[in-house]
Amino acid sequence: RRAYGSQLGEPFGLLKPLSHINRTLKRGELAVTELQSQAPPRDPTPSFGYDDAYLVIVNLRHMGLELWLNDSFRLSDALLEGKTYISDLRPEPRVLIRDPFHTVNFYMPIPTLKAYAEQNDMPVFTDFPHPPHVGQDDPVMRKLAGAALAAFAHRHQTSGLLLDAI
Numbered sequence: 762r763r764a765y766g767s768q769l770g771e772p773f774g775l776l777k778p779l780s781h782i783n784r785t786l787k788r789g790e791l792a793v794t795e796l797q798s799q800a801p802p803r804d805p806t807p808s809f810g811y812d813d814a815y816l817v818i819v820n821l822r823h824m825g826l827e828l829w830l831n832d833s834f835r836l837s838d839a840l841l842e843g844k845t846y847i848s849d850l851r852p853e854p855r856v857l858i859r860d861p862f863h864t865v866n867f868y869m870p871i872p873t874l875k876a877y878a879e880q881n882d883m884p885v886f887t888d889f890p891h892p893p894h895v896g897q898d899d900p901v902m903r904k905l906a907g908a909a910l911a912a913f914a915h916r917h918q919t920s921g922l923l924l925d926a927i
Contacts, residue, residue, distance in 0.1 A: 763792075763809075763812065763814075763868065764809055764812060764814065764816050764850055764866070764868055765780055765782065765792035765793075765794045765866070765868040766778065766780040766782065766792065766794055767780075768809075769794050769796065769866060769868075770794065770796060772802070772806035772807055772809075773796060773798055773801060773802060773806065773858070774798065774800075774801075774802050775796060775797075775798060778794050778795055778796050778797075779794070779795040779913040780792060780793060780794035780795070781793050781909070781912075781913075789870045789872050789873030789876060790868075790870065790873065791867070791868065791869060791870075791873060792867070792868040793865065793866065793867050793868070793909045794865075794866045794868070795863075795864070795865050795866075795909070795910060795913055796862065796863070796864050796865075796866060797862065797863040797864075798861060798862055799861045800861070801858040801859070801860070801861065801862060802858075804857070805827070805829065805855045805856060805857040806855050806856050806857070807855065808832070808853040808854075808855050809850060809853065809854070810853060811850075811851060811853055812850040812851065812870075813850075813851060813870060813871045813872060814850045814851075814868060814869060814870040814871060815847055815848065815849055815850060815868075815869045815871070815874075815889055816847075816848040816850060816866050816867070816868055816869070817845060817846075817847055817848075817866070817867040817869060817902065818840075818845065818846045818847075818848060818864050818865075818866050818867075819844075819845050819864060819865045819866075819867075819899075819902050819903060819905075819906035820840045820841065820842060820843070820844055820845070820846060820862075820863075820864050820896065821842060821843070821863040821864060821865065821906070822842055822860075822861065822862055822863040822864075823839060823840070823841055823842045823860070824839065824840050824858055824859065824860040824861070824862045825837070825838070825839045825840075825858075825859040825860050826838065826839075826840060826856050826857060826858045826859060827856065827857040827859070828854060828855075828856055828893060828894065829854065829855040829856075830852040830853065830854055831852045831853055832853070832855075835893075836894050838894045840894075840896060841896050843898070843903060844896025844897060844898060844899075845896060845897050845898075845899040845902040845903070846893060846894070846895075846896050846897075847889045847891045847893065848893045849889070849893065854893070865905075865906035865909055865910060867902075867905075871886070874886040
C-alpha cells in the first residue's frame, strides 16, 4: 500500500481522491493527493505498512487527531490550519482523525529524494529530522498546495505538466 491516490484515500472512506503521480525520475515517483471529508471514519486507519517515504501534509482545516507509530500510541494533538507537517512513513503510522478535514499530501519516497540530489549535484539526502506533530509555517508549500488544488479543480484547462512541476 502506498500513501497516495486511492490507496491513501481508502482508509479515510475516500475511494477516488484527486491525485497526480509523476514517475519521471529514474528511481521513483512523486505524488500529490487531496483528501477532504466532512465525516471522518470513527476508527483509526489501518497501517500502510513500512514505506521508505515521507508524506508532506499541508493542512487546510484545523483538526484533532491521534497518532500511532509501529502500533504504539504516540500522541493526541491538533493539526493547525495552514501549517505543513512531515510524516515519516517508515514507522508505519496510523491515525484517528476526530474532525472534518482537508489536506493536500505530497508523497516523497526517500530513494527518489536521494536520486534527485545525486542527479543535481546536491548533498546526499539523509532525513527530515522533524517531529510529526509540529507544523511549520511554510508559505511555499501553501502556494504549491493551492496550485495543485487549482489544477485538480480545472483538469480540463490544465495539462499534467503543471502538476508535474508542482
